[in-house]
Amino acid sequence: MFSIKRKTKGEALFDLFNNFGMLAICFATLYPIWYVLVNAFNEGQDGMRGGIYWWPRVFSFESFDAVFQSSGIMTAMGITVAKTLLGTVLHVFFTAMVAYAFSRRGLIGGKIYILFGTVTLFFGGGLIPTYLLMKDLHLLDNFLVYIIPAMFSFFDLIIFMTFFRDIPDGLEEAARIDGANDWLIFIKVILPVSMPVIATIALFHGVYQWNDYFAGVIYMNNMDLQPVQTYLYRVVAQSSSSQMLAAIPGGIGKSVTTQSIKLATMVVTTLPIVLAYPFLQKYFVKGMMIGSIKG
Amino acid sequence: MKTQLNSAPTSLSAADAKAARSKWLRKLYSQRHIQIMALLGVVWMIIFNYVPMYGVIIAFKEFNIVKSISEAPWVGFMHFKEFFQDDSFMDVMRNTLGISLIKLAIGFPLPIIFALFLNEVRSVGFKKAIQTISYLPHFLSWVILGGILTTWLADVGVINNLLLALKFIKEPISYLAEPSYFWSIIITSDIWKELGWSAIIYLAAIASVSPEMYEAATIDGAGRFQKMWYVTLPSIKSTISILFILAVSGVLNSNFDQILVLRNSLNESASNVIDIYVYQTGMQQGRYSYSTAVGLFKSVIALILLLIANRVTKKMNDTSLF
Numbered sequence: 002m003f004s005i006k007r008k009t010k011g012e013a014l015f016d017l018f019n020n021f022g023m024l025a026i027c028f029a030t031l032y033p034i035w036y037v038l039v040n041a042f043n044e045g046q047d048g049m050r051g052g053i054y055w056w057p058r059v060f061s062f063e064s065f066d067a068v069f070q071s072s073g074i075m076t077a078m079g080i081t082v083a084k085t086l087l088g089t090v091l092h093v094f095f096t097a098m099v100a101y102a103f104s105r106r107g108l109i110g111g112k113i114y115i116l117f118g119t120v121t122l123f124f125g126g127g128l129i130p131t132y133l134l135m136k137d138l139h140l141l142d143n144f145l146v147y148i149i150p151a152m153f154s155f156f157d158l159i160i161f162m163t164f165f166r167d168i169p170d171g172l173e174e175a176a177r178i179d180g181a182n183d184w185l186i187f188i189k190v191i192l193p194v195s196m197p198v199i200a201t202i203a204l205f206h207g208v209y210q211w212n213d214y215f216a217g218v219i220y221m222n223n224m225d226l227q228p229v230q231t232y233l234y235r236v237v238a239q240s241s242s243s244q245m246l247a248a249i250p251g252g253i254g255k256s257v258t259t260q261s262i263k264l265a266t267m268v269v270t271t272l273p274i275v276l277a278y279p280f281l282q283k284y285f286v287k288g289m290m291i292g293s294i295k296g
Numbered sequence: 297m298k299t300q301l302n303s304a305p306t307s308l309s310a311a312d313a314k315a316a317r318s319k320w321l322r323k324l325y326s327q328r329h330i331q332i333m334a335l336l337g338v339v340w341m342i343i344f345n346y347v348p349m350y351g352v353i354i355a356f357k358e359f360n361i362v363k364s365i366s367e368a369p370w371v372g373f374m375h376f377k378e379f380f381q382d383d384s385f386m387d388v389m390r391n392t393l394g395i396s397l398i399k400l401a402i403g404f405p406l407p408i409i410f411a412l413f414l415n416e417v418r419s420v421g422f423k424k425a426i427q428t429i430s431y432l433p434h435f436l437s438w439v440i441l442g443g444i445l446t447t448w449l450a451d452v453g454v455i456n457n458l459l460l461a462l463k464f465i466k467e468p469i470s471y472l473a474e475p476s477y478f479w480s481i482i483i484t485s486d487i488w489k490e491l492g493w494s495a496i497i498y499l500a501a502i503a504s505v506s507p508e509m510y511e512a513a514t515i516d517g518a519g520r521f522q523k524m525w526y527v528t529l530p531s532i533k534s535t536i537s538i539l540f541i542l543a544v545s546g547v548l549n550s551n552f553d554q555i556l557v558l559r560n561s562l563n564e565s566a567s568n569v570i571d572i573y574v575y576q577t578g579m580q581q582g583r584y585s586y587s588t589a590v591g592l593f594k595s596v597i598a599l600i601l602l603l604i605a606n607r608v609t610k611k612m613n614d615t616s617l618f
Contacts, residue, residue, distance in 0.1 A: 015520050019416055026410070027429045029488070033444050034432075036454065040447070051452035099337030102330045109324055114334055121341060123599070126348020127591035129578045133365075134348050153340045183329035212437035215553065219579055230439045237442045238557045260447075267443045274435050282428055 034271075041065070041268045045261030064265035067257045074266055077229040081270075084147040084228060085210040092206045093199055095152045100161030101187050118155040128219075135220055142223045147216055151209075157202050164198040165191065200284045211274060229270050236263055355589035361582070368585075375589035384573060392569040395479055396547040403487050403494075404543050408536060410491055411498035412524050427499070430492020442557030445485055446472065472558065475566035481558065482567075486551060497539065501532040537609045545602030548594050570594045 036054065043053050044061035052058075068074050103114055126134070131150075140146040168191065176186045192199070217231025227235075236259075324331065350365075355375060357368040379385060410430075417423045433441070448454050449471040456468040471477045505528060513523050552571040559567035568576075570590065578587030 011519065015416070016418060019413055020422070022413065023417060023422070023426050026491075027426055030429050030433060030492070033448065033488075034436075037444055037447065049452070051457055054454070095336075095340075098333050099340075102333035102337065105327070105330050107323070108327065108330065108334065109320070110331075110334070114338060117338060118341060121345040124349055124595070125345065126351050127588060127595065128574055129584050129588045129591070130348040130351025130354065132579070133351055133354075133584070134344070138343075150344050153337060153344070155341070158337075183327075183333070187333070208435055212435075212439075214437065214439045215556070218556075230437050233439045233443060234557060237439060237446055238560070263443060264447065267440050271436060271440050275432070278432060278435065279428070282431065 034275075037264055037267055041261065041264035043261070044256045045258035046256045048261055049258060061256065063257050064261040065269070067262050068265045068269055071262075073224070074229065074232065076225055077227055077232040078269070080144070080226060081211060081228040081230065084144070085207055088148045088151055088210040089203050089207045091148055091152050092154070092157075093203050096154060096157045096202065097161050097192065097195070097199065098187060099153065100158040101165055101191055103158065104162040104165040118158065121155050132219060141220050142226065143220075144226055146220045147210070147213075147228070151206075154206075157206070160202060161195075161198060164195055168194060197284070200281075204281050204284050208274065229266070233263075233266060233270065236266075352588060352592055354585050355592045357585055359585045359588075361584065371585075375586045376593060378586060379590050379593065384568065387565060387568055388570055388573045391566060392548055392550050395482055395550050395569060398479065398483055399486060399550075400543055400547060402483060403490070404540065406487060407491055407494035408498055408532075411495040411502060412528055414495065414499065415502045415528065416520060416524070427492065430495070432492075433489045434493035436489070438553040438557050441485060441489060441554075445481065445558065449481070472560065473562040475563045478558075478563045478566035482551075482554060485558075486554060497535060498532055501535040502528055505531040533613060537613060541602065541605045541609055544605035545598055547601055548598050 039055065039057050040048055040053050041064060042060060042062070043057040044059040045064055047059045102108065103111060103118075105111070108114075125131075135141055135146055135150070140149070172190055172194065173186055176190050181189065212230060214228065214230035214234045217227040218234060221227050221231065354365055354368065356370060356372060357365070358371050358374075359365060359368040414423060414426060417426065450456070451468040451470060455471070456465070459465045460468065469477075471481060509527050509531070510523055513527050518526065548570060550569040550571060552569075552575070555567055555569060555572055556575070559572060571594075574587050574591045574594070577583045577590065
């Protein structure tokens with residue numbers, strides 16, 4: 002907007018308060034995260050006294066050492082990384098593939114397929130019937146329980162379809178004349194031009210896979226297969242400090258406490274998201290828009 | 297075609313049908329690859345969406361883990377009656393509705409207000425920075441947030457130290473062990489996590505308001521607040537309506553992930569919501585049929601709420617989901 006007039010006093014006052022309020026919100030958002038960070042880098046025993054607000058009082062890397070040396074936490078971390086990578090790749094590929102088929106003009110049964118999927122947006126089986134299904138499929142205590150039941154989402158399919166419908170037909174036709182079948186067209190033509198929507202869905206599903214702890218809580222009794230979020234859940238919610246103490250390997254200094262290891266684990270668990278965040282944020286804003294307009 | 301040549305004129309329609317069928321079959325054959333892709337999705341949905349939907353019938357049965365669902369005897373509405381008469385029923389309903397309604401009353405308008413004021417920030421760079429920062433908590437797991445909260449609310453945590461220093465309290469308070477604080481903790485932390493993220497859609501809607509509207513309002517002598525109230529807010533009314541319908545239908549979803557992390561046996565009287573109750577009776581006590589009945593009760597109420605909210609907003613300002 003062009004303002005020819007100079008700002009009036011009231012306007013200037015409004016801007017001042019508004020900017021100040023926004024800064025306050027930013028501070029309130031970032032400070033709790035900062036607090037965890039500085040406390041994780043403070044020596045454990047000293048940290049018990051509290052009062053560390055802005056900077057570590059006694060700087061120490063020992064809690065992180067303990068985390069990296071604990072086989073329990075590292076195994077759980079490996080599970081989280083594996084399920085995030087594998088789960089995201091499969092989810093994106095499978096959902097995009099079905100979306101590509103559903104978005105085909107003149108698809109026999111297309112309307113019925115879409116109705117079939119729409120129903121799943123409104124109705125579900127709930128906790129126990131789903132649990133019983135996983136049991137019948139022998140997915141309990143099985144790594145695949147993180148992957149296969151999360152492989153498809155009709156909501157994400159709608160986002161993919163919206164995107165695919167805008168791809169010019171000419172691209173497909175050219176490939177078809179060259180003798181490519183639908184599988185080849187999907188992989189060689191459609192996927193490469195759909196990178197923006199793929200990035201968006203991959204980001205959302207990746208964050209979901211990274212953050213989810215509940216699947217590990219209900220489907221896993223085998224501790225070697227729990228993701229690090231489930232591990233943290235057992236520490237935070239069930240205050241199972243015994244699990245945390247067991248995680249402290251021998252040879253680590255006595256300054257490490259269950260609390261400081263908890264904080265260090267939280268930092269290690271969150272770091273990948275915070276680091277990737279600035280690079281990925283343009284995608285999720287875009288994705289939110291597609292989802293909100295069509296969903 | 298051969299068939300047409302041989303057939304008598306009387307069976308022309310039959311021949312047409314046959315021709316149509318062979319045309320249909322040819323079309324089906326030509327799209328066989330794409331049909332396989334579609335059917336793979338359909339099969340996935342049958343297994344992971346429709347089989348559990350069928351499994352809901354155990355709510356009306358006395359299901360036993362050693363037998364199959366079809367073998368279990370029917371018991372009608374027994375489990376529903378049991379739930380209505382259970383001692384926990386009142387607690388569960390009070391907690392679910394209480395937390396959700398307060399969340400709706402505070403957590404729904406706040407992102408709108410935030411978006412309105414953020415829109416008034418003049419510097420584009422500053423605006424972008426605030427947005428980026430405010431979205432961040434949305435991407436943290438509730439487990440992490442639970443860890444942050446238990447640290448903050450600990451006896452030697454920030455909150456207690458601050459209140460002790462200001463002499464508001466004499467002794468540290470164990471917030472998560474006191475039922476009376478639980479709702480506030482849940483609602484505040486939820487707003488902290490989702491404020492910026494929920495504002496995205498409103499910001500997008502505001503961005504599409506035509507600048508001429510603002511110019512016209514400026515010429516008419518409208519100030520910043522008046523422009524917000526008379527121009528911006530009415531322009532995003534339909535967006536607000538749609539999100540309101542969705543929020544109302546989700547009233548019984550009291551954010552299971554969040555509460556499961558923060559609940560404990562000491563704050564149970566304030567933290568036992570429907571979803572937690574379903575989890576406890578089902579997974580921890582093994583009362584599969586009963587737990588499923590409670591979950592089904594919740595889904596039915598949620599559907600009714602969705603229909604009512606849709607109706608009301610349709611009447612009020614011609615916006616609806618369907």
